[in-house]
Amino acid sequence: MTYRTIRQRFLLSAGSTVIMSLLLAAAANSQASTTDYGSSPRAASSANAAPGSNRDTDVQMHFWEQLTLEPKDAWSQLRDSFQWREQSLSAKAQARVDEWIDYYLESPENIAAITRRATPWLAWITQKVTERRLPGELALIPFVESSFDPGARSHRGAAGLWQFMPRTGDALGLVRNGHYDGRLDVITSTKAALDYLEMQADQWYEGDLELSLAAYNAGAGTVNKAKRRAERQGLKGEYWDLSLPQETMQYLPKLLAIATIIDTPERYGVSLPDIHSEPAFAKVKLDHSVTLAEASRLLEVDRSALAELNPGLLNGTLNAPSAQTLLVPEDVDQQVLAELSNGGNDRRTVADGSAPATYRVESGDSLSVIASRYDLSAQELMRLNAIERPEALQAGQLLTLSER
Missing domain, CATH: 1.10.530.10 (Lysozyme)
Incomplete structure (x- = not known):
C-alpha cells in the first residue's frame, strides 16, 4: 500500500x-x-x-x-x-x-x-x-x-x-x-x-x-x-x-x-524512557563566533551538555556564517540567552553594581587594557581564561572576568 x-x-x-x-x-x-x-x-x-x-x-x-x-x-x-x-x-x-x-x-x-x-x-x-x-x-x-x-x-x-x-x-x-x-x-x-x-x-x-x-x-x-x-x-x-x-x-x-x-x-514487554512532549533544547541565533567554552561560562551550563547538543561544531567553536544557531538546554534563562545572542556585551551585573561577569574582545583590545579596565592583572585574566599567549587574543572572543 x-x-x-x-x-x-x-x-x-x-x-x-x-x-x-x-x-x-x-x-x-x-x-x-x-x-x-x-x-x-x-x-x-x-x-x-x-x-x-x-x-x-x-x-x-x-x-x-x-x-x-x-x-x-x-x-x-x-x-x-x-x-x-x-x-x-x-x-x-x-x-x-x-x-x-x-x-x-x-x-x-x-x-x-x-x-x-x-x-x-x-x-x-x-x-x-x-x-x-x-x-x-x-x-x-x-x-x-x-x-x-x-x-x-x-x-x-x-x-x-x-x-x-x-x-x-x-x-x-x-x-x-x-x-x-x-x-x-x-x-x-x-x-x-x-x-x-x-x-x-x-x-x-x-x-x-x-x-x-x-x-x-x-x-x-x-x-x-x-x-x-x-x-x-x-x-x-x-x-x-x-x-x-x-x-x-x-x-x-x-x-x-x-x-x-x-x-x-x-x-x-519493552520499557521506554520518559521523554517530555516539548523539545529538550532552545535555539539561539547568533551572528558572531563563540566557543562552547565561552558559552558554557556565560550560560552556566556544562560544556559537555553543549557539545552533545551541537555535534556539528567540529572544534568546539560556532563560526558564523558556517553555523548561525547554537542549541542550549531548554531551561537556560531567557535574559542570559539574549545576552549571548547580542554578543555578550549586554553583560550581567551583580546586584551591588560590581564589574560585569564577561567581556567580548573588540578590535584593538589587549589583555593589559582589558585587565586594567576591570581592576585585574593581565596574569589573573590569563588564568581565568586559560590563555597561554597574550598575543593570541582575538576580536570576538568572550572573556570571563571573575570566579563567579
Missing part, C-alpha cells in the same frame, strides 16, 4: 531539478545510508548504550495537545502521528516485518539504549515531521540509520543522525568545512532529510514515500531501475514488489518493526 503526500506539492523548480541531478550523481557512487544492524536480522550488530522553560518558540501546539485532558509525552505524540499502522501488507511482506520485530526483541537492552539516546531529539523531530503532515514513522528513521547518535559516522563516510554521505549532503546544501559539518547538525540535517524524502517522492514516485525511503537508502537510480523491472513483470512497482540490494530490502521492514514495538511497547 503506497502513501501519497497529503499536500499537493508545487512543481519542482529548475533549482530543484539541478539538486536532483546532483543527488543522482552522488547516489551513483555510494548509498545514502548505513545501518547498525547489517543486511539481515541475523547478521546485525548490537548498538552501544549511551546516556542520555524555554521552548523552541517556532513550534506550534498541535490540536491534540490543546484538546486532551491529560498532557501527552513524546511517545504518545509520536503514536498519534503514525499513519502506516493500518496498512494491509501481504503475508510475505508482513513476515519480513515480523522477522525484524523478533530480532529487536532478542536484545531489548539495545532498544532501551537507543531510545534513551533519542531523548533530546525525539519530540522536536516528531513535531517537524507532523508539521509537514508526513507519517510519524519517518521520525524513527534515525533509529535505523544511526541508532539516534548524532555523531555517528560509518566506514563509508556517512555521518549524523540521518547518515548523509558527503556528496549527498553537499547537494542538499549541508555545509562542511574544518569547523562545521551540517550533516552532524540535528537542526539542519533533519530539514535536509525531510526535504530530500519529499522531493524524491514528488519527483520520481508520485508521492510514494515508501519508494522514496528505498531511494534514500540505495539511490533513486537503483530504485527506478528495480521499479521498471517489476512493472515489466506485471507488478505494480511498489516497494514490496522490488528486488533491491539486501540492505534496502530490509530498510522499510526495520522501520515498520520498530514503529510497531513503540506503538504498543507493553505488548512486547
